[in-house]
Amino acid sequence: MGKRLGLRSRWRQYADQWSVFFRGFIEHPRMVGSIIPSSRFTIRKMLEPVDWGKCEVFVEYGPGAGTFCHPVLEKLRGDGVLIVIDTNPLYIDYLTRTIRDKRFHAVLGSAEDVEQILSDVGCAQADYVLSGLPFSTLPTGVAPAITKATHSVLKPGGGFLAYQFTSAVRDESRPFFDRIDEGFEWLNILPCKLYWAWKAR
Secondary structure (H helix, E strand, C coil), X not given: CHHHHHHHHHHHHHHHHHHHHHHHHHHCHHHCCCXXXXXXXXXXXXXXXXXXXXXXXXXXXXXXXXXXXXXXXXHCCCCCEEEEEECCHHHHHHHHXXXXXXXXXXXXXXXXXXXXXXXXXXXXXXXXXXXCCCHHHCCCCHHHHHHHHHHHHXXXXXXXXXXXXXXXXXXXXXCCCCEEEEEEECCCCCCEEEEEEECCC
């Protein structure tokens, strides 16, 4: 009985997340990378290179309904900080209501302003920045501004992690990052490209 109740609870949570995510996509399709949240396979592979023992500040652009937030918080140090940034108040309101964790900060704003947002939260730099933003459909000038700000806010040796359906984020990152590792995840709807761009030490 307890197992069935647990499964029902998880299913309700997933259905709630999916409905919020889908509504956000319908309202702002150019700012949401997919109509369906990322698969657990994508999440696992995307976060594999993270050194959780040393990670003090983790940032996510475009958290949607929190698909990555819960796995990150499960692995993040007790004194760590997770800052998520989204331009859609629907997502920020939902995350603020559903995630009760002192390490978690949901901010309504643009990833272009990540340096100021971190400063407002009391953080100087980030160890990792994760992005699911659709770089290929962002308004003109926004993608390079985000990439530049991301490189600036990362600590030396820090990583910019991105999952995409196109290679736009890789192309935007090349002028700033010394090394970009690439991967691919078939078990996702749709299959997606994975990128890990590393700032020089």
